[in-house]
Amino acid sequence: MSNPRMQGPQMGRGPMGKGPAGKGDMPKARKGTLPRIIKLLMEDYKWPFLLAMLFMAIYSIGNISPSIFIEKISSIILRFVEAKDWDAAKAELVPVMIVMVTILVSTIVLNYFYARLMAIITQGFLDKMRKRMFNAMQALPIKYFDAHGHGDIMSHYTNDIDTLRQLVSQSLPRIFQSGIMLVGMLGIMLWFSMNLMAVVLVGVFGMTFAVKHIGGKSASNFIRQQKSIGKLEGYVEEIMNGQKVVKVFCHEEASQADFDKVNAQLCEDATKATRFANILGPVMNNIGNMLYVIIAVAGAAFITLRTPNASLNGLFSGSFGSVLELSVVISFLGIAKQFTGQVNGIAQQFNSIVMALAGADRIFQLMDEAPEADEGYVTLVNAEEQPDGSLREADHRTGVWAWRHPHKADGTVTFERLRGDVRLFDVDFSYVEGKKVLEDVTLWAKPGQKIAFVGATGAGKTTITNLINRFYDLEDGKIRYDGINITKIKKPDLRRSLGVVLQDVNLFTGTVMDNIRYGKLDATDEECVKAAKLANAHDFITRLPQGYDTMLTANGANLSQGQRQLISIARAAVADPPVMILDEATSSIDTRTEALVQKGMDALMKDRTVFVIAHRLSTVRNSDAIMVLDHGRIIERGSHTDLIAQKGTYYKLYTGAFELE
Ligand SMILES: Nc1ncnc2c1ncn2[C@@H]1O[C@H](COP(=O)(O)OP(=O)(O)O)[C@@H](O)[C@H]1O
Numbered sequence: 001m002s003n004p005r006m007q008g009p010q011m012g013r014g015p016m017g018k019g020p021a022g023k024g025d026m027p028k029a030r031k032g033t034l035p036r037i038i039k040l041l042m043e044d045y046k047w048p049f050l051l052a053m054l055f056m057a058i059y060s061i062g063n064i065s066p067s068i069f070i071e072k073i074s075s076i077i078l079r080f081v082e083a084k085d086w087d088a089a090k091a092e093l094v095p096v097m098i099v100m101v102t103i104l105v106s107t108i109v110l111n112y113f114y115a116r117l118m119a120i121i122t123q124g125f126l127d128k129m130r131k132r133m134f135n136a137m138q139a140l141p142i143k144y145f146d147a148h149g150h151g152d153i154m155s156h157y158t159n160d161i162d163t164l165r166q167l168v169s170q171s172l173p174r175i176f177q178s179g180i181m182l183v184g185m186l187g188i189m190l191w192f193s194m195n196l197m198a199v200v201l202v203g204v205f206g207m208t209f210a211v212k213h214i215g216g217k218s219a220s221n222f223i224r225q226q227k228s229i230g231k232l233e234g235y236v237e238e239i240m241n242g243q244k245v246v247k248v249f250c251h252e253e254a255s256q257a258d259f260d261k262v263n264a265q266l267c268e269d270a271t272k273a274t275r276f277a278n279i280l281g282p283v284m285n286n287i288g289n290m291l292y293v294i295i296a297v298a299g300a301a302f303i304t305l306r307t308p309n310a311s312l313n314g315l316f317s318g319s320f321g322s323v324l325e326l327s328v329v330i331s332f333l334g335i336a337k338q339f340t341g342q343v344n345g346i347a348q349q350f351n352s353i354v355m356a357l358a359g360a361d362r363i364f365q366l367m368d369e370a371p372e373a374d375e376g377y378v379t380l381v382n383a384e385e386q387p388d389g390s391l392r393e394a395d396h397r398t399g400v401w402a403w404r405h406p407h408k409a410d411g412t413v414t415f416e417r418l419r420g421d422v423r424l425f426d427v428d429f430s431y432v433e434g435k436k437v438l439e440d441v442t443l444w445a446k447p448g449q450k451i452a453f454v455g456a457t458g459a460g461k462t463t464i465t466n467l468i469n470r471f472y473d474l475e476d477g478k479i480r481y482d483g484i485n486i487t488k489i490k491k492p493d494l495r496r497s498l499g500v501v502l503q504d505v506n507l508f509t510g511t512v513m514d515n516i517r518y519g520k521l522d523a524t525d526e527e528c529v530k531a532a533k534l535a536n537a538h539d540f541i542t543r544l545p546q547g548y549d550t551m552l553t554a555n556g557a558n559l560s561q562g563q564r565q566l567i568s569i570a571r572a573a574v575a576d577p578p579v580m581i582l583d584e585a586t587s588s589i590d591t592r593t594e595a596l597v598q599k600g601m602d603a604l605m606k607d608r609t610v611f612v613i614a615h616r617l618s619t620v621r622n623s624d625a626i627m628v629l630d631h632g633r634i635i636e637r638g639s640h641t642d643l644i645a646q647k648g649t650y651y652k653l654y655t656g657a658f659e660l661e
């Protein structure tokens with residue numbers, strides 16, 4: 001046997017996307033989300049990020065320096081305008097101007113490098129986050145995908161990642177910048193005049209009040225808006241996938257109405273969100289403007305009320321006993337404007353931060369979801385036979401596979417040849433607690449045997465194969481593979497030894513050849529063609545426009561259902577595993593082609609253990625044993641002739657109205 005391989009991932013169609021925001025009405029990010037983002041950012045881009053922040057810090061300081069220069073320049077101008085001495089003024093002004101222009105130009109240059117660096121950091125970080133998320137997603141058990149809408153999961157990659165981009169590239173640096181500027185300006189104000197600073201702080205207090213009341217409302221509406229976007233995306237995706245069904249059932253109007261509902265909700269939430277957000281800006285702005293006037297008046301009052309040698313002088317002076325000059329008041333006007341501007345800037349980030357944290361939290365929830373557990377320690381290895389008939393592990397491809405079974409008790413390692421002997425003992429299973437889907441299922445498949453499952457839709461046929469695959473864990477009972485309890489076998493190794501043709505065919509974007517090669521990544525073109533011939537897919541493939549190089553998109557929408565099934569059979573065939581599971585593999589293939597496929601499949605099934613589920617009883621006739629399932633129980637078993645002789649359910653199916661042919 002040459003390199004058996006795992007079949008592609010199962011990708012069922014999910015229910016309508018539930019939106020990204022989760023179940024609660026107003027989900028809040030868990031504690032520790034922001035530190036976690038920063039920790040990951042530091043892991044990935046510690047030095048570049050710190051360097052960017054250093055640039056940002058210098059840039060911020062450069063940004064507040066004009067207020068100092070304005071004070072200097074206005075003080076010079078005020079002095080010399082009175083004296084009408086332009087030459088003296090020029091002599092003092094020029095050096096100050098040169099320093100100021102130098103600082104401003106260098107902050108522009110610095111900002112350029114900052115922007116470039118930050119773009120690299122942000123995009124790189126998002127790239128890594130997406131990878132982390134995708135890795136985590138692939139490790140999830142099938143159960144997770146049963147319970148979560150696809151739109152839901154998709155929105156982590158779109159909406160949530162986008163809010164994270166906003167956070168890393170804008171909100172965090174902006175807050176850092178504003179923080180530095182605020183501290184710097186506080187220092188300058190303290191230096192110039194404590195009294196005027198007190199006036200500014202009172203104004204800022206008013207602004208924080210406004211942010212708390214308006215901003216808080218606005219944040220919850222932004223989260224609602226995010227949720228509605230997710231819902232809308234999920235709905236559009238669902239209707240897009242179901243276009244044919246929508247059309248056949250003339251459901252266009254109804255789905256339009258449903259869409260309008262979802263769309264109206266989004267419109268309402270977005271309107272509310274932006275309404276509050278739009279109020280916040282002007283309110284803050286006007287508080288800033290008022291402050292401007294108040295400072296001008298207060299400054300003028302402080303200066304004019306000052307009387308030489310009066311005891312109240314301390315109150316109206318500048319800081320540290322200096323005299324409050326008009327130039328200081330002028331520069332304060334600028335500082336106050338900038339100060340309130342920065343407070344406003346931080347307030348504007350408030351919404352994006354709340355949204356980003358909620359988004360990041362959803363991403364982390366996916367990443368924290370328990371991955372599919374694998375407690376297995378028995379592995380599949382290449383083996384070679386010793387002269388005495390025993391097996392030994394080989395480091396090269398031998399064509400003989402063995403289970404490497406370490407025994408904890410005595411530390412020995414035994415090798416068991418991979419034969420494909422599968423036995424189920426008293427297996428019980430339920431997807432949902434309390435609703436048994438399988439009960440007391442016991443059956444044997446000796447190497448090379450063909451076992452068929454027959455039964456009504458929903459009887460539990462696919463479920464049995466899901467358990468052999470270990471997509472789900474048993475509730476009770478045991479499955480042994482070559483005598484080894486399958487829970488001891490590492491899942492990838494177990495799945496590699498099984499060739500599965502799932503009931504729902506999934507083809508991936510790529511050529512026909514790529515899709516067949518999915519069964520065994522290192523298969524040569526010849527091997528793929530051989531497998532296609534075996535599956536009787538070769539004929540139709542060569543008739544495709546580009547033959548094996550024909551591109552398949554959207555799950556093979558350009559093929560017929562039967563053709564897609566043939567490709568998936570070829571895909572399993574190229575893997576060449578000892579055990580095959582064929583779940584309704586030929587249900588959409590016409591009887592004539594099926595007879596041909598059957599011939600190929602007989603070759604495919606030769607020397608393999610095969611579990612076959614089929615509607616057409618002609619397909620299962622020649623099985624070694626046929627299991628008739630009813631509501632999760634095996635009610636009849638035996639060969640075709642035995643069962644016909646029993647004149648039970650199988651007999652009725654075979655002869656009666658249930659017959660499909
Ligand atoms: N992922 C799932 N979650 C919950 N119930 C499921 C799931 N898959 C199948 N079932 C239920 O298990 C029962 C058996 O399904 P299945 O094994 O797919 O039947 P079939 O014999 O048609 O292949 C059905 O009643 C079905 O509703």
Ligand SMILES: [Mg+2]
Pocket residue numbers: 461462463503583
């Ligand atoms: Mg089924």
